[in-house]
Amino acid sequence: MNILVWMKANPLTYVWIGSYMFALIVFAIEIVLVVRKRKTTLHQVRLMRDAGDEE
Amino acid sequence: MTINWFKYASPTSFYGLAGKMIPWFAIPSAILFVVGMYMGFFVAPVDAQQGEFYRIMFIHVPTAILSMFFYLVMAGYAALGLIFNTRLSAMMASAIAPTGALFTLISLWTGALWGKPMWGTWWIWDARMTSQLILLFLYLGFIALHASIDEPRRADRAAALLAIVGSVNVPIIYFSVKWWNTLHQGSTIKFSGTSMQITMQHTLLTMTIACWFYAIAVVLSRVRSIILERERKTDWISELPEMRS
Numbered sequence: 001m002n003i004l005v006w007m008k009a010n011p012l013t014y015v016w017i018g019s020y021m022f023a024l025i026v027f028a029i030e031i032v033l034v035v036r037k038r039k040t041t042l043h044q045v046r047l048m049r050d051a052g053d054e055e
Numbered sequence: 056m057t058i059n060w061f062k063y064a065s066p067t068s069f070y071g072l073a074g075k076m077i078p079w080f081a082i083p084s085a086i087l088f089v090v091g092m093y094m095g096f097f098v099a100p101v102d103a104q105q106g107e108f109y110r111i112m113f114i115h116v117p118t119a120i121l122s123m124f125f126y127l128v129m130a131g132y133a134a135l136g137l138i139f140n141t142r143l144s145a146m147m148a149s150a151i152a153p154t155g156a157l158f159t160l161i162s163l164w165t166g167a168l169w170g171k172p173m174w175g176t177w178w179i180w181d182a183r184m185t186s187q188l189i190l191l192f193l194y195l196g197f198i199a200l201h202a203s204i205d206e207p208r209r210a211d212r213a214a215a216l217l218a219i220v221g222s223v224n225v226p227i228i229y230f231s232v233k234w235w236n237t238l239h240q241g242s243t244i245k246f247s248g249t250s251m252q253i254t255m256q257h258t259l260l261t262m263t264i265a266c267w268f269y270a271i272a273v274v275l276s277r278v279r280s281i282i283l284e285r286e287r288k289t290d291w292i293s294e295l296p297e298m299r300s
Contacts (some may be wrong), residue, residue, distance in 0.1 A: 011107035019165040041280045
């Protein structure tokens with residue numbers, strides 16, 4: 001079905017999936033990346049500290 | 056009692072403060088998103104001219120406003136880092152850039168989604184839209200330039216220059232609808248007031264605060280990782296409770 005016909009028949013679905021769900025997925029990916037970055041950085045800093053202790 | 060604000064300009068003090076502030080922004084942001092979306096879909100009335108499609112505005116406008124605002128904040132921090140050589144300012148600028156880029160992306164995406172049913176096109180090289188696209192490239196340029204230089208302080212200085220020069224684009228975006236004859240409509244909310252229906256105004260305000268709080272929480276969380284990474288050789292990092300495990 002033509003997208004123009006579909007969006008006019010289902011405007012709320014179009015608005016919800018296209019904009020709000022898209023934005024929420026982007027925010028969720030950003031949160032996951034930030035949490036992962038924090039865990040990775042903490043792990044790396046701990047490894048560096050342990051390596052320093054052994055020297 | 057007086058608060059010594061300069062104390063929080065040091066990564067050592069700010070690291071702990073940022074950690075304490077994150078839940079104060081993250082939790083209200085989640086609540087406001089739920090409330091804002093409920094109001095946007097179930098409380099705000101249907102627009103007489105645009106029908107249901109206008110509801111895209113409740114996510115498009117906050118992300119567009121904040122994308123410009125965050126760029127100015129990022130450029131401000133970058134300038135502070137460049138002028139006063141403060142470590143935390145440069146770290147804050149680096150932490151804001153990815154969130155600013157994502158807000159710009161969402162504003163462009165939702166704008167295109169609104170444009171198709173209203174204007175009959177996803178995209179047009181209109182002054183407002185083109186300058187907003189340039190803003191996305193400026194954010195990406197800042198991130199790429201910073202990542203391409205190994206020495207952090209040199210990377211901070213180079214990226215700061217780009218951020219400061221690029222900030223000239225923000226007034227261009229804002230005034231583009233006045234300076235040029237654009238397809239994008241002018242501002243609905245002005246300093247002199249607005250003709251927008253009251254529920255729509257409240258929804259827009261709720262979603263703007265939700266996006267703002269979300270961005271603050273994410274930026275604070277990211278800056279903590281940057282501080283950890285860049286201050287890893289200092290004594291105070293090894294004394295942190297999270298480092299003891």
